[in-house]
Amino acid sequence: MSVIIQKPSNIKTSEITPKSVYLDRRKFMQQAIASSLLLSVDAMLPAWAKKWPNLKQSTYSTDDTVNSFEDITTYNNFYEFGTGKTDPHKNAKDFNPHPWSITVEGECAKPGTFNLEDFIKPGVLEDRIYRLRCVEGWSMVIPWVGFSLADMLKKFEPTSKAKYVEFTTLLDKSRMPGQQRRVLNWPYVEGLRIDEAMNELPIMAVGLYGEALPNQNGAPIRLVVPWKYGFKSIKSIVKIRFTETQPQTTWNLTGPSEYGFYSNVNPEVDHPRWSQKKERIIGRPFWEPKRDTQMFNGYAEQVAHLYNGMDLKKYF
Amino acid sequence: MQNPSNKQISFIVKPALFILCLVPFALLVLDAVNNNLGTNPVETLTHETGEWALRFLLITLAVTPVRRLMSAPWLIKLRRMLGLFVFFYALLHFTTYIWLDQFFDWQEILLDIPKRPFITIGFVSFVLLVPLVITSTSAMQRRLKKKWITIHKLVYVIPVLVVIHFIWSLKADYSEPIVYALIFSGLMLVRVYYSRKKASKV
Numbered sequence: 001m002s003v004i005i006q007k008p009s010n011i012k013t014s015e016i017t018p019k020s021v022y023l024d025r026r027k028f029m030q031q032a033i034a035s036s037l038l039l040s041v042d043a044m045l046p047a048w049a050k051k052w053p054n055l056k057q058s059t060y061s062t063d064d065t066v067n068s069f070e071d072i073t074t075y076n077n078f079y080e081f082g083t084g085k086t087d088p089h090k091n092a093k094d095f096n097p098h099p100w101s102i103t104v105e106g107e108c109a110k111p112g113t114f115n116l117e118d119f120i121k122p123g124v125l126e127d128r129i130y131r132l133r134c135v136e137g138w139s140m141v142i143p144w145v146g147f148s149l150a151d152m153l154k155k156f157e158p159t160s161k162a163k164y165v166e167f168t169t170l171l172d173k174s175r176m177p178g179q180q181r182r183v184l185n186w187p188y189v190e191g192l193r194i195d196e197a198m199n200e201l202p203i204m205a206v207g208l209y210g211e212a213l214p215n216q217n218g219a220p221i222r223l224v225v226p227w228k229y230g231f232k233s234i235k236s237i238v239k240i241r242f243t244e245t246q247p248q249t250t251w252n253l254t255g256p257s258e259y260g261f262y263s264n265v266n267p268e269v270d271h272p273r274w275s276q277k278k279e280r281i282i283g284r285p286f287w288e289p290k291r292d293t294q295m296f297n298g299y300a301e302q303v304a305h306l307y308n309g310m311d312l313k314k315y316f
Numbered sequence: 317m318q319n320p321s322n323k324q325i326s327f328i329v330k331p332a333l334f335i336l337c338l339v340p341f342a343l344l345v346l347d348a349v350n351n352n353l354g355t356n357p358v359e360t361l362t363h364e365t366g367e368w369a370l371r372f373l374l375i376t377l378a379v380t381p382v383r384r385l386m387s388a389p390w391l392i393k394l395r396r397m398l399g400l401f402v403f404f405y406a407l408l409h410f411t412t413y414i415w416l417d418q419f420f421d422w423q424e425i426l427l428d429i430p431k432r433p434f435i436t437i438g439f440v441s442f443v444l445l446v447p448l449v450i451t452s453t454s455a456m457q458r459r460l461k462k463k464w465i466t467i468h469k470l471v472y473v474i475p476v477l478v479v480i481h482f483i484w485s486l487k488a489d490y491s492e493p494i495v496y497a498l499i500f501s502g503l504m505l506v507r508v509y510y511s512r513k514k515a516s517k518v
Binding site for chain 1: 356357361416417424428432433435484485487488489
């Protein structure tokens with residue numbers, strides 16, 4: 001039985017589901033009788049081609065207006081596929097994220113190499129609509145499909161020596177043509193303090209708008225840390241390492257005075273070359289003014305306590 | 317190639333060039349009206365207007381080298397129009413910043429300009445264009461004589477500032493401003509070559 005999977009680029013703007021309809025459809029699907037036939041067909045698809053129509057909506061989802069599928073998938077910073085905003089959409093078409101495995105190593109009791117499918121078990125995935133704020137000064141609202149990072153990391157039993165978690169993106173110039181230019185030190189590396197990683201907010205996202213991640217959004221699996229600038233939400237992850245010392249993150253290596261390890265969204269701490277007081281909301285008409293940046297991107301309730309007593313101007 | 321007559325230059329070449337120089341602006345307006353400015357329209361407008369200002373700057377600087385290479389001295393008559401279009405696009409770029417980016421928040425703008433080097437140098441480049449525009453008329457040229465030449469040497473300084481402004485607006489990929497820097501260097505080298513040639517003939 002053949003199933004035609006639409007490439008995101010073939011989807012017309014008129015076909016994009018408004019959020020209200022999208023949420024109503026989810027409710028309907030959750031209430032509808034799941035036919036066993038549908039489930040078995042679904043199981044036959046490889047991980048990267050999956051659709052997830054029956055997911056629960058997370059309590060951490062925001063009510064903010066969700067951006068269109070077109071905006072989310074055609075305006076990306078993913079230098080592995082080119083440095084222009086529309087480059088990843090154009091250049092990642094041939095990227096095949098399957099099969100995919102993730103190596104877990106470092107200060108933990110249960111390291112190993114795992115297939116992506118090992119993490120996508122039934123009941124684990126949920127919808128999380130998160131704000132994403134780029135360090136450049138624009139923001140979007142994205143309906144991710146993912147699972148809690150904390151739940152995943154706990155399975156590897158990090159030891160008391162694990163003070164940080166380091167993530168690494170795939171390094172493969174033939175599959176990621178942007179890596180042929182040394183605009184950044186490849187492979188892309190990011191990291192979190194262990195308590196940040198174990199917070200309830202960060203997720204490993206495997207999809208958006210109820211379907212598997214388009215390549216340009218970090219297929220097949222990426223991190224989403226909604227209270228930090230977007231470059232911390234590392235894409236196409238192949239390695240996770242528990243470390244004792246703070247990881248050397250790629251943007252921090254590129255510009256140590258401009259891109260800090262923490263990079264919490266903070267209107268009071270400017271980038272040396274531009275202000276972070278305001279942000280451009282993608283999707284609003286261009287003649288509308290920018291909006292004020294929110295501390296921790298509006299997630300202070302869940303994460304402010306992680307930084308009690310820390311000078312956030314020093315630890316930017 | 318036969319040189320066009322003064323009448324042909326005034327009534328055919330110049331109007332045609334004027335229309336040509338407005339094409340980038342017309343295309344931007346069309347894109348704005350058709351919602352074709354991409355996902356971040358203000359970013360697109362800022363970038364496009366800035367880039368065209370820089371391109372016209374380099375085109376203006378290319379007039380004399382091309383004049384000499386093609387032995388077409390009449391091209392100098394087109395240079396003023398090209399120079400004024402530099403200011404036209406720079407003004408659009410500056411207006412996009414003041415209006416669509418900052419929404420006339422003068423307090424923020426006045427804080428931004430001295431505090432952020434990338435804005436400072438952009439603002440200085442724009443301000444340095446003003447004396448060039450004011451003294452662009454033939455009457456001014458006649459009145460100022462040698463001083464006019466001194467003022468207009470600013471056109472060698474402004475591209476350097478603009479390229480630095482461009483570099484400082486980027487995060488990591490400097491390939492675009494580097495290309496413009498190379499073109500500017502090339503244009504300067506041609507002038508050096510010709511001035512050496514002239515000096516050796518004396």
